[in-house]
Amino acid sequence: MKSSAAQVEDNVHYDPVDGRAPLILGGHDFHSLTEAVAAPMETKPPMGWWLILTVSAGLLGLLGVGVGWLFWEGIGVWGVNNPVGWGYAIVNFVFWIGIGHAGTLISAILFLFRQKWRTSINRSAEAMTIFAVMCALIFPGIHVGRVWFAYWMMPVPNQMGMWPNFRSPLLWDVFAVSVYGTVSALFWYTGLIPDLATVRDRSTGIRRKIYGFLAQGWRGSGRHWLHYESAYLILAGLATPLVLSVHSIVSMDFAVSQLPGWHTTIFPPYFVAGAIFSGFAMVMTLMVVARVAFKLENIVTIRHFENMAKIMLVTGSMVGYAYGMEFFIAWYSGNPYEQFTFVNRAFGPYAWAYWTMITCNVVSPQLFWFKRVRTSVPMLFILSIFVNIGMWFERFVIVASSLHRDFLPSSWDYYRPTFWDVTAFLGSFGLFFFMFCLFVRFLPMVATAEVKSVLPQADPHHEPGTTGPRRTMVEETVH
């Protein structure tokens, strides 16, 4: 057994006799965990927090200006043209929705698979999901141009006696994304209740009242936990097929159309893999910064990062496979339009975007085969940024390169974003980081109750006075 003080960071090496060092390092007990998680909410935030908050508030203001001008002037301020009628708005929408998927994967799917390491990162990943869905929802809302008609997307009884077309994937999308946002928020809030109670019990005055109100009088009773755990399991079970359905339905916005480059059956699984891939990259980007800024290195450890890197390697390779398979099917189908679209995608006017995507999404995650890369924080950060960029370009490539060469060559054109396209795009990042800054300051960013329950001393069979049996991999899986 390695001494935990000297080599705090090393819980990634697996020894068949020793097992692995625990998930949570630094010799934490229940109380010190509470202290560590509550500290960012109770102490002065670091300067970096103010810096990021200010910059993102500025970008958020930019979003207000951009959207305001759009409403005043109409979508003519954007670069969309004929034939590229879908531009940045849909690209950003799909990008943000995809980001959200990692949060649900971590909170729901890894919960069903009993991956205990998820407890350190699930809260912040779920928060990320909700903020990403907020960013995503802006774009379908504003892209209609005449926003006062946005309610037409909803089945609201109206004076025209009309109903939306329920056979359209675009309407499925409205339902999928709004349900996804709602269920994610419910799941997040359910997880927060015990931790809000923790904050309540530590604070005084008005703070105590606010957190107390949000915690609803949680008393951690055995009966509470019985129903709570049942609710949590059920929510995880519901969120798992939900998250798979959401990006599948998003992909059907494209796949159900007749357009070469979009009309493929591989889209639903390929979109879901890409969504999880991009989402994990964003979780990585956020947590690399947040764990250092708020001194959570012993709770969000290198092992957590290594696991995330492995998931990114898998999903990144799946995405790479899908890119290859699209080309194969284009050739194998014998359809000249399909073949032209894909050759044009790789070597046409948007080749620069295509190869950016390939480099970032297919090549860069292959570095995660090396343990040295998976356990190096700077490399993880750089690669996560690469993947974020690549996944944005994936959506750009799908949208722009498929549309800009219409069936009639006389309609061919080239899509360029305008200043106002970029404004809305950067503005959505402002909203995202602004919300995340508020989250880390005012809510417990680690699911304290859940992390406590995976400490060795939380096990009722734990012998007092020992650090607990070091479980081997086998025991960990069967337990």
Added chain:
Amino acid sequence: MRLLMPSLPEGKEHYGVLAEFSSPREVLHAAERVRDAGYTRWDVHSPFPIHGTARAMGLKASRLPLIVLVCGLGGAAGAMLLQWWTSTVDYPLVISGKPYFSWQAYVPITFELGVLGGALGAVVGMLALNQLPMLFHPLFGSKRFERVTDDGFFISIESWDPRFDVKGTPDLLKGLGASHVELLSRKQEAEP
């Protein structure tokens, strides 16, 4: 405003007794004994769910799954009904030559609203079964009880439990290894 408080039976001087234990292991063993002693109106309190508490307390499985099933099926049925009625009865429109009731195309929204119904049922049902929100409770009168969300493990026994005895019950808990035992007043404490 004291709406969200428990209704306590009249005629008892105390709310009950609160005992603190030092570890999940101890509180679980004590709970088994309290259960075996025949108490019924009592509870275990812990900062995180302890594996095996429900059995140690003799609790039956949660009825929540049934609630969720009903809500989920309700959501799905409502969605299918909405799509059928709008597309077939109220506003029939031929789209791509498909039948008015093209149910295959209605599956995604039916699924989504089924999940929404189930999720709402799970959260609201969980709160209802737990009788939350309850912002006032005699337990919040104990300063020590604040540690229940940090590192404290407690057993509380209410005074209207038929077996409750103002001397005997605290002694029982002490005998089970409680580090601290206190009688709680029945004052409805403001949620802490």
